[in-house]
Amino acid sequence: MNCELAEVIGTKARDFCSDEVKKESDEDWSLIIVKGKNKMPAYDKKITEAEIKDVVAYIRTLCKK
Numbered sequence: 001m002n003c004e005l006a007e008v009i010g011t012k013a014r015d016f017c018s019d020e021v022k023k024e025s026d027e028d029w030s031l032i033i034v035k036g037k038n039k040m041p042a043y044d045k046k047i048t049e050a051e052i053k054d055v056v057a058y059i060r061t062l063c064k065k
Contacts, residue, residue, distance in 0.1 A: 017063035029056045 036042035
């Protein structure tokens with residue numbers, strides 16, 4: 001689903017199941033969410049620390065199916 005949305009907005013989503021992404025720590029992902037990266041905006045003032053942890057946990061579940 002994230003790839004379809006990425007195509008609509010004209011960018012390419014990362015493959016959350018790739019070895020590269022799997023090697024990134026939860027802290028790495030938290031920093032990306034807080035500070036943004038490339039075309040992804042920063043969410044530091046938009047969501048709480050608990051919500052950031054929830055997003056990281058959700059990302060980790062995407063490849064366990």
